[in-house]
Amino acid sequence: MADRPTEENNVRERVLAVVENILGYPPDAEKDDLSGLDSLQVLELLVLLEEEFDIDSDEIVEAQLDWWTSLNGLVSSITSLTEGKRAGERQHG
Numbered sequence: 001m002a003d004r005p006t007e008e009n010n011v012r013e014r015v016l017a018v019v020e021n022i023l024g025y026p027p028d029a030e031k032d033d034l035s036g037l038d039s040l041q042v043l044e045l046l047v048l049l050e051e052e053f054d055i056d057s058d059e060i061v062e063a064q065l066d067w068w069t070s071l072n073g074l075v076s077s078i079t080s081l082t083e084g085k086r087a088g089e090r091q092h093g
Helices: 004-023 039-053 057-063 071-092
Strands: none
Touching (some): 004 039, 004 071, 039 071, 057 071
């Protein structure tokens, strides 16, 4: 099993890079609130997360209500989804 803090830190760095790509500047890593994103930015975030983590966008949306509003919640959801995907791949591979 992956070391959860290390995996979560890796996911956090990748999510921050995606958010920076959308905003055009680095987000405040100490700030959890992403609710200032407009609807186009939220859609772009969904598409980029889907590409970055190879996770179906429906899974991202279903993982947490208002999934885009909290950086910590988003990182936690993406971490769980990627770990679940890896576990499924190990069972089938």
